Amino acid sequence: MIAPNDEKRSIKKISRRDMLKLTGIGAAGAAIGASGLGGVMKAMGYDVSEPVADSTTASNKANFYGKHQSGITTPVQTNIYFASLDVLFSTKNDLQELFKQWTPLVVRLMNGELMVDLTTNTRIPTGDTGEAVGLDASNLTITIGAGPSLFDKLSIQHLKPAELEDLPHFPKDQLQKEFTGGDLCIQACADDPQVAFHAVRNLVRAASGKVQIKWSQAGFNSFPAGGGTPLNLFAFKDGTVNPAITDEKDLNKVVWVDKGWLKGGTYLVARKIQMHLETWDRTSLKDQEATFGRYRDSGAPFGKTKEFDDFDVEAKDSNGDYIMPDTSHVHLARKSGARILRRSYSYASGVMSNTGAHDAGLIFISFQKDPAQFTTVQNSLGRLDKMNEYVTHRGSAVFACFPGVQKGSYLGEALFNAL
């Protein structure tokens, strides 16, 4: 983030009416909810009147504008802060206003700028919360999506894509309400955890009284020195078999929606999956490897030597046994025939209060042009997946991620044009 210098600092003049609105933030969000979001943003000093351009000089910067939103086929960053939000309004006009206001602010954040230049007026809350001062853009990406419940809340069910439905209940699900669903999501990924958190915190704060966080999860990925596939908390390379993020033709087949107002967008599936590390750590390496059908250290599929070696899931040895066990996670996932783009992060959130076990796992995220692709893979894993012994699905959500934004336009414009 660009540290504000003295010339940049501005003391905004603020009217008594604006001040009243401001002091209502946090203390009485509902009061703000009743007034226009634009007025509140103005009072906070946000300049949302002009489009903001992608910076051409910022370091470690991902671009906001383009055919698709960032954070989907962007190279995976080290950190995520994922937030599922409830909207506190019931009209499509409110949503449109929110997206118009958020758009330039998202560009600023992705440029490594603050929401507003810091103010020296110590009598009012600052427009930016400040914890990203001195940090660069850190390849921040912001991906925004709409959940099925949003369309019901705003009475625009006719615009809900047929594919956008809550995921079915899967046999071994132990979902908790507090990690499930949401009207909107903000996926913030960055190479600095504080930059990702700052982005969500400030976007939600700017929309105080209009949205509130339903659930959120921070996560991390650590890349081996010299690059390569990150290890998950089971110490296996995770993300080996994925569509190439540069192969637009393949991504059109797997990821990008090609019809309706969501054209150029995609569906995000999020699953909060607890990994029972204590059980895993009591398991022999041989059994761990049989769980995935891959060798732990090389990442190679059984019967091969290198991580990216291709394999035939149906291949059998001289005894007639599958080389890749037919209960292994990779065997079952591959056999489903469905493809998805995985972009997951590990999490570690203290201990489970009832057991004292690690509360750690995977914030599994996949992108696909139809959530049915995810469902097909998950159904194939079903009750057979050997990995089930070591994991429990605790949270679930699905969101339609809007197409990318062109300069002069705003997030989700195609939805509002279709109204």
Ligand SMILES: C=CC1=C(C)c2cc3[nH]c(cc4nc(cc5[nH]c(cc1n2)c(C)c5CCC(=O)O)C(CCC(=O)O)=C4C)c(C)c3C=C
């Ligand atoms: C329904 C989709 C999937 C869920 C949920 C899921 C959870 C999950 N996966 C791992 C670890 C690994 N997964 C691997 C491969 C793999 N996983 C899925 C799908 C889901 N995983 C797919 C489609 C694939 C690729 C299959 C193929 O065609 O080869 C691997 C192997 C390495 C790799 O390719 O990434 C690992 C390891 C965990 C720990 C987990 C939940 C906690």
Ligand SMILES: [Fe+2]
């Ligand atoms: Fe997997």
